[in-house]
Amino acid sequence: MSFGLNAQIDSKNKSFAIPAVKAPKDSLDSKPLLPAKPDLKDKLSSLDFPKPLPELNLPKKEFSMFPSEEFANPGELYTKKLEKIEKALLPEGHGENSGLKEDAYWGDYRTTSKYINIQYRDHGMIDGDLLRVIVNGDVIRSREYLSRGFNGFKLNLEEGFNKIEFYAINEGSALPNTAQYRIVDDKSSVITGKVWALAAGVKVTIIIIKE
Template sequence: MKQVLLVIMMCFAINGYSQTEFSSKFKAIPPLDTSIKTKKAIPAPVAPPDIVAPNILKKPEVKFQSTNFKIGDPDPISMIQTNDFINPGDEVRDKMNKNIEKSLVNNGLKENTSYLNLKDLDFGIIRTKSKSLTIRVRDYGAIDGDLIKATVIHNYKGTVLANNLYLESSFKDIKIELQEGLNYLELEALNRGSLGGNTGAFYIYDKEGNLLLSDLWNNFDTGVKSNFTFIKE
């Protein structure tokens, strides 16, 4: 009996030792992961191609990227005419011509055409009891072939007093016989002189030789008139 109990106690002792030994040192090994993991490939960025405009005007090449072009942006290629083919000497020539023209004007050898008078000039109303008037005219600038036409108008009827009258440095006389009421006188520039606009000076005298009016017209274009109104009282 004692032997049987001893055997049973030894079995419990061995069993308890075995459980303690395995529970403290044994560790489970996880199964090996055999699945293959791959990274997704990211393509490298590619720069957009450059578009080069043809060098047709001998200018630096114009480059632009197609991705930067937007509707409404200015076109880098212009079809507007440029000055690339103009002779550089033309600018120097034009400048010299302007300087020469300015010098001639300043020295009285040429009339200034930069401010031609394109409108008729009215010299107002003159009242007189004289039966006739004398208008003395001349060119007050350089003598360059200025021509005028003198016309008197009464009751809507015009009478030419002088045609193609050549203006010189000396005075030329135009006589007017006044009618009762309104008398209109027109001095019309028939041309522009060879040196510029039509220029002239005038003096108006009554029959007794009294000076009624004196003045001048300056740089008239062809067809422009000096207008006068005479009232015989």
């Protein structure tokens, strides 16, 4: 009885092969992963570039005859300009107790004016300086006393050359004869002007040419 039971058990326990199931191929690539390259076009389009600034119309620097200088006080600049102009007008021999010892020719100037105004004054101490004015050989003012303010006269110009002479009669009480003259056209523009220091008896000549 025990034998038959064992046989039944053996028959039920017959071994059988389980077919191997083939594993699906691994989908992962064995190669190392590299970061994706960014799309440069997309990157540039996403950036916010600054907008170009509008052009600034800066004011142009005005032309000036005088060099550019910085002064805390505007009056100081004005004084310096006057000093430079005055030095440019000073003739040779100007200075304390000095004077031009010889007659001098101070140039010729052209104008279309019908007339000019000849003006003069004492440039130094009011000390009795006297002046004579001669035009084309004729004495127009024989004995002009030089004061602080400008005095003078109007002169109708002849066609061509007009010879103007300033003659220092004396040197006053404070040597030498110190004066300033200027010649102004019919539009109130200065044609020429100068500061002098003349010894007594010295004459300076200017030619005005009417065109």
